[in-house]
Amino acid sequence: MSYIPKVVLPPTPSAADLLRTYKLPALRRFAQNFLLDPRATSKFVACAGNIENKLVVEVGPGPGGITRQLFEHGAARVAAIEKDIRLFPALQTLSNAVDSRLRLYLGDILDFNIESVLPDDITTQHGSWESDESSSCSPIHLLGNLPFNIAIPLLIRWLKQVSTRSGPFSFGYRIPITICMQEAVAGRIVSDPLMDQRGRLSIIFQNWFDCRVKHVFSGRAFVPAANVNVAVIQLIPLKRPLVEVSYDLLDKVTRVAFHTRNKKMGTTIAALFQEETRDDDTRELLHRAHLKSDTMCLTLATEEFGQLAQIYGDIISRPRPTHEQLDQKINRNELTFELGETYVRPEKIKTKKKSKKDWDE
Numbered sequence: 001m002s003y004i005p006k007v008v009l010p011p012t013p014s015a016a017d018l019l020r021t022y023k024l025p026a027l028r029r030f031a032q033n034f035l036l037d038p039r040a041t042s043k044f045v046a047c048a049g050n051i052e053n054k055l056v057v058e059v060g061p062g063p064g065g066i067t068r069q070l071f072e073h074g075a076a077r078v079a080a081i082e083k084d085i086r087l088f089p090a091l092q093t094l095s096n097a098v099d100s101r102l103r104l105y106l107g108d109i110l111d112f113n114i115e116s117v118l119p120d121d122i123t124t125q126h127g128s129w130e131s132d133e134s135s136s137c138s139p140i141h142l143l144g145n146l147p148f149n150i151a152i153p154l155l156i157r158w159l160k161q162v163s164t165r166s167g168p169f170s171f172g173y174r175i176p177i178t179i180c181m182q183e184a185v186a187g188r189i190v191s192d193p194l195m196d197q198r199g200r201l202s203i204i205f206q207n208w209f210d211c212r213v214k215h216v217f218s219g220r221a222f223v224p225a226a227n228v229n230v231a232v233i234q235l236i237p238l239k240r241p242l243v244e245v246s247y248d249l250l251d252k253v254t255r256v257a258f259h260t261r262n263k264k265m266g267t268t269i270a271a272l273f274q275e276e277t278r279d280d281d282t283r284e285l286l287h288r289a290h291l292k293s294d295t296m297c298l299t300l301a302t303e304e305f306g307q308l309a310q311i312y313g314d315i316i317s318r319p320r321p322t323h324e325q326l327d328q329k330i331n332r333n334e335l336t337f338e339l340g341e342t343y344v345r346p347e348k349i350k351t352k353k354k355s356k357k358d359w360d361e
């Protein structure tokens with residue numbers, strides 16, 4: 001990417017002034033909690049790391065408080081995608097001040113094609129995904145203080161694209177992502193095993209990203225104030241995922257495993273399989289993953305979940321036995337894994353009917 005000299009911003013009205021001038025009340029419909037204080041917007045942009053001479057794709061610029069800081073911090077160009085058309089005249093004031101290095105797009109980020117706004121000088125070159133510099137040298141950065149309700153859907157969209165190296169991640173750059181979300185949700189993404197907030201989000205994101213909380217703002221930093229603390233989280237795609245597995249498989253296994261958090265693996269993951277083969281399949285999955293049926297899902301590392309998902313994919317991709325074959329096996333009272341090991345189904349344990357005396361005890 002060619003060097004583009006840093007823009008020196010001429011005096012322009014601040015984001016707060018623009019909201020006043022253009023009479024733009026924050027709308028709940030667009031989940032608008034603006035970051036207006038220049039110290040806060042500067043802090044947010046600093047969380048992104050070095051953006052000098054880069055193209056920043058900003059999601060939901062609002063009245064442009066963060067956008068202005070992007071130029072102050074040396075961004076060469078900004079492509080801003082905003083859903084609320086009322087904000088465009090205010091944003092245009094900033095665009096005029098930076099010689100059109102700010103491009104504005106009206107749209108919903110959840111179905112916006114980011115590749116379509118990347119300039120040729122970026123798309124015609126190709127980074128080397130597995131090099132150490134691929135993230136620090138990425139000419140693109142994705143960033144935004146966006147509505148809480150779209151943070152996870154958007155991150156999952158980007159996660160799927162990272163896992164298939166598609167969309168903006170198809171150019172060989174491990175593009176860093178810096179966004180705001182509720183502190184509690186960010187905590188779920190970065191949690192390690194055994195931590196209270198550990199769950200599906202921790203596993204799926206940590207398999208593909210280095211995930212870090214860079215800063216936490218009090219809700220009072222926003223206008224209007226948010227009623228929770230807000231974390232700035234940064235996700236950098238890993239050179240290689242911890243485990244090579246498809247997003248869909250890992251998502252399915254972790255959804256089922258964390259459906260009821262306090263249950264043992266043997267109980268929860270049984271729900272992955274159809275009834276006819278459930279016992280065998282569950283036992284095989286645990287056996288091949290070297291897990292005991294009483295292992296609690298909270299204790300598993302991301303790699304262990306990745307392996308579970310790989311084995312699960314293997315099991316369900318095998319031709320399934322017909323009902324007749326299953327009946328024959330059940331009649332012979334044996335269930336054979338394709339590992340070459342034979343498991344004998346334990347006889348049904350005959351439980352003694354409780355007498356009235358037992359209940360009274």
Ligand SMILES: C[S@@+](CC[C@H](N)C(=O)[O-])C[C@H]1O[C@@H](n2cnc3c(N)ncnc32)[C@H](O)[C@@H]1O
Nearest residue numbers: 030032033034035060061062083084108109145
């Ligand atoms: C929390 S506000 C933050 C605005 C600005 N970044 C700031 O910090 O002051 C979120 C912004 O995203 C915009 N927005 C909401 N949903 C969006 C979507 N689906 N796609 C793009 N922008 C959206 C809102 O209109 C609003 O400007």
